[in-house]
Structures are given as C-alpha cells and as structure tokens.
Amino acid sequence: MSRHHPPSTINCLRYVLIALGLLWFGLDGHAAKIGEMSDTTVLEQAGRFFTFQDPAVRYALLGSMLLGICCGVMGSFIVVRKLALVGDALSHAVLPGVALGFLWNTSKDPVAIFIGATIAGLIGTAAVGAIKHTTKLKEDAALGLVLAAFFSVGICMVTMIQRLPTGNKSGVDKFLFGQAAALGANDVKLMAIITVVTLLVIGLFYKQFLVTSFDAGFARVTGVPVQVMHYTLMLMLAFAVVIALQAVGVVLVSAMLITPAAAAYLLTDRLHRMLILAAIFGMASGAAGAFMSFLGPSLPTGPFMVLGGSAVFGAAFLFAPQHGVIMRWWRRRSRSLRVQRENTLKSIYHVLEARDFKPEGVTAKELAEKRRETLEDILGQLRELRRHDLATLQDDEQTVFLTPDGWQRACAIVRNHRLWELYLTNAAQVAADHVHEDAEKIEHVLGEDVVRQLEKRLNYATHDPHGKLIPGEADMLRGSAPSERITDAVGYGKRT
Amino acid sequence: MSELIPPFDWQQHVIAPWTEGFGANIWIVLMGFFVATACGLVGNYLMMRRMALVGDAISHSVLPGIAIAFLLSHSRGTVPMFIGALVAGMITTILIEVIHKKSRVKQDAAIGIAFTTLFAIGVILISLYASQVDLDQECVLYGEIAFVPFGEPVQLTDAFSAPVPVFRMGIVAVITLIFVVLFYKQLLVSSFDAGLATSLGINATFVHYALMCWLSITVVSAFESVGAILVIAMLILPGATAFLLSHRLPVIHALTVLMAALSSLLGLHLATWLDCSMAGAMVVMASVLFVLAWIFSPLDGLLVRWVRQRKLHLEPPEEIIVVPK
Missing domain, CATH: 1.10.10 (Arc Repressor Mutant, subunit A)
Incomplete structure (x- = not known):
C-alpha cells in the first residue's frame, strides 16, 4: 500500500539536507568570537545570528537542525510504538557513557563520547528489558529504575571529573542542559554523518520498520526479522539521543524525541508523512532553540528547543484539522x-x-x-x-x-425513526415498546443508502410498529400529508 | 585513574566521618533518610498504580512552581514554595490527563510532553533570573545536600536545634508515615481495584489527586537540598528493592524504610571516599542494593531462578516420564 512512499520520504529529506549543506559550505566569513557576545544587546545578537557570519552560529544552527531531523524521525517510531518513555530512560542512561568517553583521553573527543554514550544507552535499554523479564516489576518501574540508577552513576562521575585539574573547563557539565554554542566543526560533522546514516537506513528498510511498528505478528509471518528490526531501531534511537546531547542536554533530549513526533502524529495518519512532519518540526524547534539561546549570555539551548517543540505541539493539539481539540x-x-x-x-x-x-x-x-x-x-x-x-x-x-426544505427534513427524520422501529421489531425481534429510545438516537445518523436498504428489507412498509404512517419519498417531495400507499408489507402492529 | 578514584582507606572513609565530622554528617544522613523514606512510601503506591513515571514527571515539573514562587515572594519560605509546587503538580497531572484524553496521543507520550515542557520553563526562568532565584541549574539536578547542615537552624528545645530543611523534611516524612498507617485500607484498595474502592465508599479520584498533591509536597520539600535526581530515584528504588524481597505490603513498607536508611548511610561513605555528589552517591548505593536484591532475593532472585532452572535440567522428576510400551 505504501510501496512508492519511501522514495518520496527520501526525496523530501534530501532537499532538506541539500539546503543544510548549502548553509554549511556556502557561507564563509570571519567574525567576532562567540565569547565576546556578553556585552552586546539582544537586537545586535539577533542581527548577528541572521547574517550567519559567525562560524559558531553556523555550527550551532546546523547542529540543532540536524539533531531535530534525527530526533524527529526516530521519535516518530517510538511514539507510534508507545515506547515514548523508553526514549526518556535511554537519554538519562547515556550519562555514565558520556563521562567514560570523556575520561578516555580527558578531552571532549566527539567520537569517544559518542561510542561511550551509545554503549551506555544500549546497556540501559537492555537492563530495562532484563528487569521486566526476570522480576515482577512493571515496565514503568523498570524504566524509572534504570533512569535513576544510570543517571546517578553519571552524576557521580561528572562531579568526580569536575574535580580533576582539567575537568572544570571540560564542558562536561554542559551535557546536562545543553549548549549549542559549544558545538564545533567535528561535532557537526559527526551529527551530519549520523543523520544521513539514520535516514538511509530508514529509507532502505522503510517497509520493514512500518510493518514491525504496527503489527509485529504480521511482520513475523511475512518473514521480517522483528527482533533485528527492533534492536536496529533502538541502536539508531541511541544514536539520535547521543548526537542531540551536546545541544539539548541529557535531561531534555526525550522531549526532542517525543514532542515533534507527537505533534506530527496529530496531523496525519500515514507514517511517511509523520516522519517528514516530525523532521520538519524537530528542525524548526532546533533552529528556534539555537536562536533563542544565542540572545543571552548564559541561556541554555535545550529548554528553548523543548519549548519550541511544545509550541508546535500545542498548535497541533488545538488546531489540527482532524484530531485538533478545536x-x-x-x-x-x-x-x-x-x-x-x-x-x-x-x-x-x-x-x-x-x-x-x-x-x-x-x-x-x-x-x-x-x-x-x-x-x-x-x-x-x-x-x-x-x-x-x-x-x-x-x-x-x-x-x-x-419551508419545503424543513418539511423534507422533518419527513426524513420521522421516516428514519419509524423505519428503524419497524426494523428492530421485525428483524431483531425487539418488543415494540422498547424500540423508541434506540430509534431516537439512530434517526439522526441514518444515511440515504441505509434508508433505501431498510425500506427494501421491510418490503416498503407504510406503518411503524405503533401503527403510525411512515412518510414516503413522494410525500416528502410533494409536501403533501402522508397517505396510505398500496403495499403488501406486513409490519408488527399494522392496523389493517 | 588514580587521581579519579582515591585508594580506599577504612579509617579515613568509614570511621572519620563519625568521629570528626559527626555534627554535619548526622544531618546529611538524616536528610537523605527522610527524603528516601517519604519518597519511598509515596513511591510504593505510585508503583502499584503503574504510575512510577508520573512521579518522575512531577518531580521534574515542580521546578517552574518553585521558581515562580521564589520570584513572586522573594523568599525561600516554606509556604510559597509549597503552594508553587502544589500548583505545578496539579497542572502536570491535569496536562497529562488533557493531552491523553482529548487527543489520540498516548499516555506515555503525554507524560513526556507535559513534564519536559514545564521543566524547560523552570530551567529558563532560573537562568533568566539567576540572581533572584538563588538556585542554579546543576543544583536543580543533584542538589547540595552537603550544605544542609549549615542552613539556618530551628531551635527545638534549649539544647537542641536542627537545620530548617532537615526539620521540614522530617515533618513531611513523619506525616507521610502517619498517612500511610491511617489510610492504609483506602490507599491499598484504591490502588488495586478502583471499582471495589468505589463500592466500599472510597472516592478513588480523590485518593488519586490527594496522592498527587502529597507527592508534590514531598518533592518540593526535598528538592531544594537534594535535587530532582535523588527524588526520582528514591520514589522508585527503595520500593522496587522491597518489592523484590516481599509480597506483603506492610513488610514492603518496612523494607522501604530500611532501604532508605541503608542507602543514605552508605551513600555518605561512598561520597566521602570518591569525593563526588552526595545525592548521586546515595542513589548509587540504592541502585547497588536493588541489584543485590535482584540477584540474591530468596523469593524470585536471579540466583534462585538459575538454581531452579538447573535442577530442572539436571534431574528430571522421574514420575512424570512416560515410557512408551
């Protein structure tokens, strides 16, 4: 049913990537360092942001948008699979890995941190599964447990690192709430690679992911390796969390996974459209967060991104054409x-x-x-x-x-009511004094084609179970009083 | 590595905290114990209701309530903070309900959206008004339990005074204990069977909201000194450990209190040894206790399971072997 969709998903995302690439490579210039920004006004900061002169601005913006895409796409899968809080647990569980990766050579090496964090995230996810399977604790408790345990180990390690002579300037504490301005060229390259890999894997195995997400049993029957798909998804989810860490922070990464995807979920019923929308929403909230945090000297990026996402979700929640509250x-x-x-x-x-x-x-x-x-x-x-x-x-x-219109509507409603009463007594053997309540409700929702079928089934009966005349088509059109029609229909309670 | 993990010294890390630093450490351990007891007892009911993550959500989302209370009242007074936390807790509970009931977003995603939004608002408020709020971002996460003993003291009797946070937390813990004993039946029945609770004349919705309110109060009184992470962890970890060790609720409650005491005591020693965040170390010890219970629990522990399975493999019971003729 959706064979032609994966290419369209890839196509759309490809344009986005090209646009991002242009932003990255097309603009070149040297400007003031980001450290000087504390003595400028908000307006100047905004102006500087939009000229993209500052490499730090470009890296921050690009990184935030890339992570928005990656998190939006992966988040869509966990939202439709009802695993939203697995994202939360996973994102807290990576903290010890970040600290270990940092300890590898006591510097902020993106690759070491990436590997450490991914491994820690996967161990955390596996621990949730193990606790769920081998104890009688429920999933929510298992998630909370792993989240708290791993995070506290991470906090202890971070506080220990900060005690080191090199540790205090390491920026490892920036991982808690995120600072997009701290992104460097290497970080953004890693993010770009991960995003492209994620999109490629999703594009190539779109059908398999789709089927496993919605009907695991069916997927298994058609020969899709469900377990492999699940673990691939978890691995890529860990990737998404880890590249988002530096800009969003450990505490709020889960919001970047859940919120844009949930907003997209309210706007469409098709997974491929949801992926595209979630990627766009994620990108927009990422860009908004990077912009807002650039305006002030000590504003964290993550919370602003999260609020951007929440604003999108709020709008979707209220105004979505199909599922919106309004x-x-x-x-x-x-x-x-x-x-x-x-x-x-x-x-x-x-x-x-x-x-x-x-x-x-x-x-x-x-x-x-x-x-x-x-x-x-x-x-x-x-x-x-x-x-x-x-x-x-x-x-x-x-x-x-x-008016003639009013008369027709009135006749139609009375006809629906009485036909339904007759149908209930004749076809469903309901006693005549019990049919009124039901007909009161159904009369407003019967469509023309159902009415035609009912009439046919009841042999074009003219009287309802209580002996009242059922208005016919001709009466409605002529505007005349319903009259006896010649028919051989027999309804319960027919007077003649 | 060696500068990161100092060598373990019995005298310095186990004895010294009680001979030299007794006056300060006793308050730290008591604070950790009160937090863990109050959170653990409330957390037991959350876990039975499968709402462990709602507890997680509320402990994050009281932050904007506290920040706004600080900004409006310009004080760290107990009353404005409690009001702020109560309002924030209620808003979270209602937001989750509204998102979940009024749209097709599932409950787990609704929890994720609600608490991250509120927490983000809180963090932004704190970083915007850092000078007025007197909280910093890191402190929100893992608190500064080490500063607890140096807080303003409350003069209880002529000879005895306690720091305000410990005193407040102690009262909250005692009230929690009283609630749990007094309303044992109501809490139990409404947690397991809302229908039965209604037929017994217990208003399950009221119990639900009362629990959420009390959760917010507990969270906020712990928050300032120990941070969000200890609260979340203590809502779940001691209770989960106790759940693995017993099936009876009164025993589970008692074990929860025991776990609370153990993790706060051991946490202090771990933090002294590794010189790291105290709240973090207490949670690490609570996690270690959980892992121990998970492996060695006589009820259903991994070891017992393994032995049982091995027995099954090694000596198949003879009487059920059917020999075909």
Missing part, C-alpha cells in the same frame, strides 16, 4: 445543534400529524407543551430553524410554518 469541539457542537434542529422539526411534524396535517401553522405554545420545555427555549429553537431556512415565523414569532 475542530473536534466544533464538529461536536455542530452535530448537537443539528440534532436539536431535527428534534424540533420532528415535534412540529408530530403536532401536524396529530391534527391530520391541516394546513395551519404550529404555535410555539403547542410545541412547548409537546416537548415539555419553556416557551423561551422553544422560541430559541424556532429562530434557529429560521436561520437555516427550514421554517418561517409569523404572528410575532408565535406561529411556525415549515
């Missing part, structure tokens, strides 16, 4: 208003029916008695009908006449 609220509201209009129309029909459809208007007072509601409520409902051109009001808004 659209859902609007849909529910318009549905309940429609149901109320239809109920008013139905009551008008009942009143008309009770006096054999004499061509007179129905008064609001009659309706109020029929519906057992106050006169003000009824008047409000009638005005609502007039607003939708279903009725006209006369005599100082006291008498209501249905």
Whole structure:
C-alpha cells in the first residue's frame, strides 16, 4: 500500500539536507568570537545570528537542525510504538557513557563520547528489558529504575571529573542542559554523518520498520526479522539521543524525541508523512532553540528547543484539522445543534400529524407543551430553524410554518425513526415498546443508502410498529400529508 | 585513574566521618533518610498504580512552581514554595490527563510532553533570573545536600536545634508515615481495584489527586537540598528493592524504610571516599542494593531462578516420564 512512499520520504529529506549543506559550505566569513557576545544587546545578537557570519552560529544552527531531523524521525517510531518513555530512560542512561568517553583521553573527543554514550544507552535499554523479564516489576518501574540508577552513576562521575585539574573547563557539565554554542566543526560533522546514516537506513528498510511498528505478528509471518528490526531501531534511537546531547542536554533530549513526533502524529495518519512532519518540526524547534539561546549570555539551548517543540505541539493539539481539540469541539457542537434542529422539526411534524396535517401553522405554545420545555427555549429553537431556512415565523414569532426544505427534513427524520422501529421489531425481534429510545438516537445518523436498504428489507412498509404512517419519498417531495400507499408489507402492529 | 578514584582507606572513609565530622554528617544522613523514606512510601503506591513515571514527571515539573514562587515572594519560605509546587503538580497531572484524553496521543507520550515542557520553563526562568532565584541549574539536578547542615537552624528545645530543611523534611516524612498507617485500607484498595474502592465508599479520584498533591509536597520539600535526581530515584528504588524481597505490603513498607536508611548511610561513605555528589552517591548505593536484591532475593532472585532452572535440567522428576510400551 505504501510501496512508492519511501522514495518520496527520501526525496523530501534530501532537499532538506541539500539546503543544510548549502548553509554549511556556502557561507564563509570571519567574525567576532562567540565569547565576546556578553556585552552586546539582544537586537545586535539577533542581527548577528541572521547574517550567519559567525562560524559558531553556523555550527550551532546546523547542529540543532540536524539533531531535530534525527530526533524527529526516530521519535516518530517510538511514539507510534508507545515506547515514548523508553526514549526518556535511554537519554538519562547515556550519562555514565558520556563521562567514560570523556575520561578516555580527558578531552571532549566527539567520537569517544559518542561510542561511550551509545554503549551506555544500549546497556540501559537492555537492563530495562532484563528487569521486566526476570522480576515482577512493571515496565514503568523498570524504566524509572534504570533512569535513576544510570543517571546517578553519571552524576557521580561528572562531579568526580569536575574535580580533576582539567575537568572544570571540560564542558562536561554542559551535557546536562545543553549548549549549542559549544558545538564545533567535528561535532557537526559527526551529527551530519549520523543523520544521513539514520535516514538511509530508514529509507532502505522503510517497509520493514512500518510493518514491525504496527503489527509485529504480521511482520513475523511475512518473514521480517522483528527482533533485528527492533534492536536496529533502538541502536539508531541511541544514536539520535547521543548526537542531540551536546545541544539539548541529557535531561531534555526525550522531549526532542517525543514532542515533534507527537505533534506530527496529530496531523496525519500515514507514517511517511509523520516522519517528514516530525523532521520538519524537530528542525524548526532546533533552529528556534539555537536562536533563542544565542540572545543571552548564559541561556541554555535545550529548554528553548523543548519549548519550541511544545509550541508546535500545542498548535497541533488545538488546531489540527482532524484530531485538533478545536475542530473536534466544533464538529461536536455542530452535530448537537443539528440534532436539536431535527428534534424540533420532528415535534412540529408530530403536532401536524396529530391534527391530520391541516394546513395551519404550529404555535410555539403547542410545541412547548409537546416537548415539555419553556416557551423561551422553544422560541430559541424556532429562530434557529429560521436561520437555516427550514421554517418561517409569523404572528410575532408565535406561529411556525415549515419551508419545503424543513418539511423534507422533518419527513426524513420521522421516516428514519419509524423505519428503524419497524426494523428492530421485525428483524431483531425487539418488543415494540422498547424500540423508541434506540430509534431516537439512530434517526439522526441514518444515511440515504441505509434508508433505501431498510425500506427494501421491510418490503416498503407504510406503518411503524405503533401503527403510525411512515412518510414516503413522494410525500416528502410533494409536501403533501402522508397517505396510505398500496403495499403488501406486513409490519408488527399494522392496523389493517 | 588514580587521581579519579582515591585508594580506599577504612579509617579515613568509614570511621572519620563519625568521629570528626559527626555534627554535619548526622544531618546529611538524616536528610537523605527522610527524603528516601517519604519518597519511598509515596513511591510504593505510585508503583502499584503503574504510575512510577508520573512521579518522575512531577518531580521534574515542580521546578517552574518553585521558581515562580521564589520570584513572586522573594523568599525561600516554606509556604510559597509549597503552594508553587502544589500548583505545578496539579497542572502536570491535569496536562497529562488533557493531552491523553482529548487527543489520540498516548499516555506515555503525554507524560513526556507535559513534564519536559514545564521543566524547560523552570530551567529558563532560573537562568533568566539567576540572581533572584538563588538556585542554579546543576543544583536543580543533584542538589547540595552537603550544605544542609549549615542552613539556618530551628531551635527545638534549649539544647537542641536542627537545620530548617532537615526539620521540614522530617515533618513531611513523619506525616507521610502517619498517612500511610491511617489510610492504609483506602490507599491499598484504591490502588488495586478502583471499582471495589468505589463500592466500599472510597472516592478513588480523590485518593488519586490527594496522592498527587502529597507527592508534590514531598518533592518540593526535598528538592531544594537534594535535587530532582535523588527524588526520582528514591520514589522508585527503595520500593522496587522491597518489592523484590516481599509480597506483603506492610513488610514492603518496612523494607522501604530500611532501604532508605541503608542507602543514605552508605551513600555518605561512598561520597566521602570518591569525593563526588552526595545525592548521586546515595542513589548509587540504592541502585547497588536493588541489584543485590535482584540477584540474591530468596523469593524470585536471579540466583534462585538459575538454581531452579538447573535442577530442572539436571534431574528430571522421574514420575512424570512416560515410557512408551
């Protein structure tokens, strides 16, 4: 079903990568060092950011965008697999690895830190699995355990490193909350390589990842090595966490995994679109975080990136066309208003029916008695009908006449109601005095094609179980009072 | 390596803390013990409700509450801090519910989004108003339990005074203990079977929110001196260790308190030896205790499992071997 999608995913991401590449190589210039920025104003800082003159700015921006892409893509997988908090545990578990990698030659060597952190992350993930399988502790406890245990070991090591003569200037504490400005050329190169590798692996095995994420059983049957796929995913997740560490910080990496992906999840139902959207959102929040933290001397990057992501998520949560809160609220509201209009129309029909459809208007007072509601409520409902051109009001808004449209809707609702009652008594053997409640609900949702099928199934019956006439198509169109039609239908409770 | 890990010296690292530094160390150990006890007891119920990570979330997200309380009240007073933490805790709980119920985002992702957002706000507030807030970023994570003894003292009797944080934490721990004893039945039933709780006349929703409120209070009174990481760890680790050692809730509670005492005491010695973060060392010791319980637990430990499995392989019970004729 999605055979042609992987290329389109790759295509789109390729353009993004080319754009990033241009940003990296195309601009060249020498400008003031980042250390001098504390005595400039916010506006000057912003100006300097957008001219991209400063290499530190370019590295910070590029790095933040790359990590946004990588985290967004990998985060999508853990969000759809309901593993969101595995990302949290994993990101805390890498800290001892970072410290060990730093100790390797007591300097901030990106490769050593990368390897150490990846190994620690994978051990952490494996420990979660082991605790889950060999004790009766549940997954959430296992995740929390591993998170706290590994992180505390990491904290102890970091505080020990800071005690070393070289340690205090090492910037190893920057790993806690992230400082994009600390990114160097080597860091960004490593990030670019990892991002490209991640995207390639995802692109090549897109179908396998898709199937394993949504239906592991089916994947196994079709010969996909589910376990291998799972561990590959975990490895790449660890990669994403580790390259994000320096800019976002250990504590908040999980947000870069979860939040952009969750926002994308609200906007689409297809995984490939979700991956692209999450990558874009991640990139945007990364860039926003790098920009914001550049404005002040000691502002950490990570929290700003996280807030950027949260803002995107908040917007998606409120305004998403399908799953957004506002659209859902609007849909529910318009549905309940429609149901109320239809109920008013139905009551008008009942009143008309009770006096054999004499061509007179129905008064609001009659309706109020029929519906057992106050006169003000009824008047409000009638005005609502007039607003939708279903009725006209006369005599100082006291008498209501249905328009042809209103008459058709009223007939349709009554028909739906009575057909359903008849169907329940005839086909489902429900007692005639139990069918009304159910029909009250279903009358508003029956579509034309279902009505046609019901009519056919009930042999075009003319009477409902209570002996009332079911309005037919001709009555609706002519605007005439429903009359006996010649049919051989037999319904329960038919009078003749 | 040698400058990183100093040689272990019994006299200097085990005896000396109690002969020379007694006056300060007793408060540190007591503080760690109170934090671990209060968090551990609350954490047991969180774990039974499979909400361990909600505890994690709340212990992160009280940060903006504390920061805003500092900024508004210009003091480190207990009352504004408690109010800030309560509000932040409630906001987290409600945010998680809203995201989870009103959209198709699952609960785990909702937790992840809610707490990281609030924590990020807290960190930004702290770095923007660093001079007013009197908290720094690292302190938020692993606290400064070593400074606890030098805090302002509360004069309890003429001869006896205790530092404010320890005093406050002690009261919170004692109240937690009283709650756990008094409302034992309510907490137990509503944790395991919300339906049964309702039929017994226990309002499960109320218990849930009360637990969350108390969690926020516990977290905030521990936060300032020991940081987020010790709180999160102590919510889960002592309880999880106790869960591996017993199946009875009263025993689990008792073991939790024991684990709390052990990890704070051993943590002090570890930190003295390695000269590292004290809160971190306490958690490391709690983790070591967990690993020991995991391996050696007589109930279901790895060793017992291994022996059981080996027996199964070596001597298949004869009576169930069916010999075909």
